[in-house]
Amino acid sequence: MILLVFLAAYLVRRRLDSHDRLNPETLWRWLFHQGRRVRAGHEAGVAVGLTLVFLPALVAALVVHLFDLSGLSVMAYPLEFVLLVFLMGIPGWGATLRAYREAWQRGDMQAAWHHIKDRLPAEHRSTAIAPEAMHLSLSRxxxxxxxxxxxxxxFWYVVGGIGLAILARGLVALTEHWPQSSARPRFARLLSWVEWLPSRLLSLTFGIAGDLAGWLRVAGQALSRLGSGAGEVLMLSANGALTGYALDPARFSRIHPEEWTAFGGRSLSAIRGLLNRSMLVWVCALALLVIAGMV
Structure with a gap:
């Protein structure tokens, strides 16, 4: 059932994202509003934030465990489905990428930057950023x-159940929405440990879902960087797995200058296609694990 629950939640979440519905970030911000006030000198503390994430994860795990003990494990599946729908999702990205792609097609890089600036890291939100750097930052x-x-x-839902899935997603939310910005780097360090293995697994999946020969040329470099974050590993692996210089705008502009205005949309389509195929690989792998009785 774990496969059916995840697959159903994934499909529903994708549908909700396409209509920009049910934004989970609102719920996380409301939850973390409890940490808006701290004593002077304790702004970098992480205990309150971790507690706000750990308690819902623990409660969900205990509820599922109690259902299992009582022989009513089937009752836990609707709960897990609803929680997964709330945990997953990138609502709003679709509209952002459409506007960005249209602006790039027109050659209006200022408008393209305006549409995506809130999605970029703080250091890349300058209006003076080059189109190539802007696109790579957005892709990452x-x-x-x-x-x-x-x-x-x-990954964590399959490995440890809904409790670990909530905990992993909560760490992501803490790095982005915790009211005390001085504590966010500490949450980010904890998140890097949680992301380490699944990000390397996704990097391997890029080789299966994309250009294997191109991926093999960068695989050693990507996977050997033990201290690198998920973004760096995924960008390096995707660059090898994608063809047509989809993540090399500078080289694309030199080789195909006449098609430069089409690059933005073409590159984003290639990235989204790679990610969609990678999820299909994960679903197929999960199905094999279920058939083998390993999950």
Whole structure:
């Protein structure tokens, strides 16, 4: 049933994202509103934030466990389905990428930047950023967002159940929404440990779902960087797995200058296609594990 629950939640979440419905970030921000006030000198503390994430994860895990003990494990599946739908999702990204692609097609890089600036890291929100750097920053942000809100949750749900899935997603939310910004780097360090294995697994999946020969040329470099974050590993692996210089705008502009205005949309389509095929690989792998009785 774990396969059916996840697959149903994934399909529903994708449908909700396409209509920009049920944004889970609102719920996380409401939950973390409890941490808006701290004593002076304790702004970098993480105990309150971790507690706000750990308690719902623990409660969900205990409820599922009690259902199992009582022989009513089937009753836990609707609960897990609803929780997965809330945990996953990137609502709003679709409209952002459409506007960005249209602006790039027109050659209006200022408008393209305006549409995506809130999605970029703080250091890349300058209006003076080059189009190539802007696009690479957006591509990285998109890959990390999809990884953290789909693949990361899927991995920990399969490995440890709904409790670990909530805990992993909660750490992502803490790094983005915790009211005390001085504590966010500490949450990010904890998140890097949670992301380490699933990000490397997704990197391997890129080789299966994309250009294997191209991926093999960068695989050693990507997987050997033990201290690298998920964004760096995924960008390096995706660059090898994608063809047509989809993540090399500078080289694309030199080789195909006449098609430069089409690059933005073409590159984003290639990235989204790679991520979709990678999720299909994960679902197929989960099905094999279920058939083998391992999950």
């Amino acid at each position: 942000a998109l890959m990390v967002a999809v990884f953290q809100r789909f693949f990361l949750i899927a």
